[in-house]
Amino acid sequence: MREAVFVRRRAPHWQALEAVLEDARADPDVLADGYVRLGDDLAYAKTFYAGSATAAYLNDLSGQAHAQIYRNRREERGRLRRFWTHEIPLAVYASRRALIASLLLFVGAVGIGIVSSANDDGFVRLILGDGYVNMTLANIEDGDPFAVYKDAHPADMALGIAVNNIRVSFLAFAGFFPQAGLPGASVGTGSVLVSNGIMVGAFAHLFAAQGLVADWFRVVFIHGMLELTAIVIAGGAGLTMWNAVLFPGTYPRLAAFRRGATRGLKVIVGLVPVFAFAAVLEGVVTRRTEMPLWASAVVIGGSAAFLVYYFVYLPASRGRAAHA
Helix, strand or coil: CCHHHHHHHHHHHHHHHHHHHHCCCCCHHHHHHHHHHHHHHHHHHHHHCCCCHHHHHHHHHHHHHHHHHHCCCCCCCCHHHHHHHHHHHHHHHHCHHHHHHHHHHHHHHHHHHHHHHHHCCCHHHHHHCHHHHHHHHHHHHCCCCCHHHHCCCHHHHHHHHHHHHHHHHHHHHHCECCCCCCECHHHHHHHHHHHHHHHHHHHHHHHHCCCCHHHHHHHHHHHHHHHHHHHHHHHHHHHHHHHHHHCCCCCCHHHHHHHHHHHHHHHHHHHHHHHHHHHHHHHHHCCCCCCCHHHHHHHHHHHHHHHHHHHHHHHHHHHHHHCC
């Protein structure tokens, strides 16, 4: 890229950072984000325009920002709170396109699982295994379709589920193919989303074919609302990281990867409590299949409200404020 084009494209961001440096009441998170972006621009300028006026200007601006951030720096109060209420939502906002792509990919895979199961009686057994399908059908005949959630001790079950959920989220984020365990970047992330989506679709059809689709939603979504959404978000975090390498824009690929990985890791950290609580729900609450419909609705609705607030409303609010 020619130096003039680089300057024209990035100059508004540098001017915005200069304005932040001059504002004593500026949001520290905005200053930190601008400083990180400036570091990437400086690295790019030193690589391709070494010794130029642009590189010198960016180096000077970087020094000013560094001085303001670290001068007489004390350990900030409320740092942990700001991480959860600002940094993670901003990372989600920056990853919104990848998250939407992850959601569409997962929902499409669920649809494939449902349609394939409806048109091929052997598809459900191929995906879920004969043992699981036979056990489920036997439970349905015995009048307890969801007895599988009652087999283990609640604490042991919750711990095992939490470990498995974290494993799946890591596979989705890191882009490993679920069967081979080999890195596949964005393709690997997509593979995890598709395989899990097809499994969910086949699982749903197994109960729908027995006339239990309403019961399936009522019981499974007690934990599934959080669990499935978290898998989609983990996939979006993975796409954020790997797509930064595939489409680095004006940044060197290493710098783009670092930016994408930082955003993705923040999103993954934000999912840890979600996976943990989903595991507790699955191990302790889902087994209460006799609980009334209103109680299930409260749990599912509360989970949905939290997800919408923390992963949709709050990121949009923080993102608009940061770019105002």
